[in-house]
Amino acid sequence: MSNNIFISVTAKDKIGIIANVTKSIEIMGGDLKDLSQTVMGGYFTMILAAIFPNELTPKKVENNISESFSTFSKEDNHEIIAWNINKTEIFIPSQKNNSNIYVLTVRAKNRKGLVSEISAFCSNNKMNIINLCSEAKEYNYTMIFFVEMYSGAIVNNIRKKLDSLAGEFNLKIVLQHQDIFKATNEVSS
Numbered sequence: 001m002s003n004n005i006f007i008s009v010t011a012k013d014k015i016g017i018i019a020n021v022t023k024s025i026e027i028m029g030g031d032l033k034d035l036s037q038t039v040m041g042g043y044f045t046m047i048l049a050a051i052f053p054n055e056l057t058p059k060k061v062e063n064n065i066s067e068s069f070s071t072f073s074k075e076d077n078h079e080i081i082a083w084n085i086n087k088t089e090i091f092i093p094s095q096k097n098n099s100n101i102y103v104l105t106v107r108a109k110n111r112k113g114l115v116s117e118i119s120a121f122c123s124n125n126k127m128n129i130i131n132l133c134s135e136a137k138e139y140n141y142t143m144i145f146f147v148e149m150y151s152g153a154i155v156n157n158i159r160k161k162l163d164s165l166a167g168e169f170n171l172k173i174v175l176q177h178q179d180i181f182k183a184t185n186e187v188s189s
Contacts, residue, residue, distance in 0.1 A: 003052045004085040005030075005061055011069070011078035013044040021046070024068040028061065029053045038133070049085070058082035100149045101130070103181040104162075107172040110141040118143060121165055125158055126150040146178065 009021055030050040037046040061082040069078050106118055122129050131146035159175055166173045
């Protein structure tokens, strides 16, 4: 029997946090399944999914990681939260059709409501946001959305709607299939 657990880690950024947390998971007999991490404003944030032996409850996982984290970092400024996931299918590799994944990039002058407007557009057009990163630099704001289009979506119709949205809000918007995005943004060796 096993325990499917999500873990969230927030701390002041420092070299080695991922190594420390994943080593703690390994020592507890955990099997890491997925991980997403970023640093924002000098703070490290990570969420991960792992499978642990049944005797390890989320509280025990929190305590073990927190204890090892405290010895790793002199500053005990961190938060570890763990919780059970009852659906084992979350740990099964996705069977989604990757041909429906698109990258939506948006650039604009920085102002309130940009992420809200684009995410509402995605929702209204049945585009599921599966990953989003954004960055504000001086007066400009950039967003990169990875979206899953529903199978009946007509991409050219969505592009026309995006063109209209871009004109209305003075945005630069590009929607392209993830394979094209990857091919045009790869660093060659």
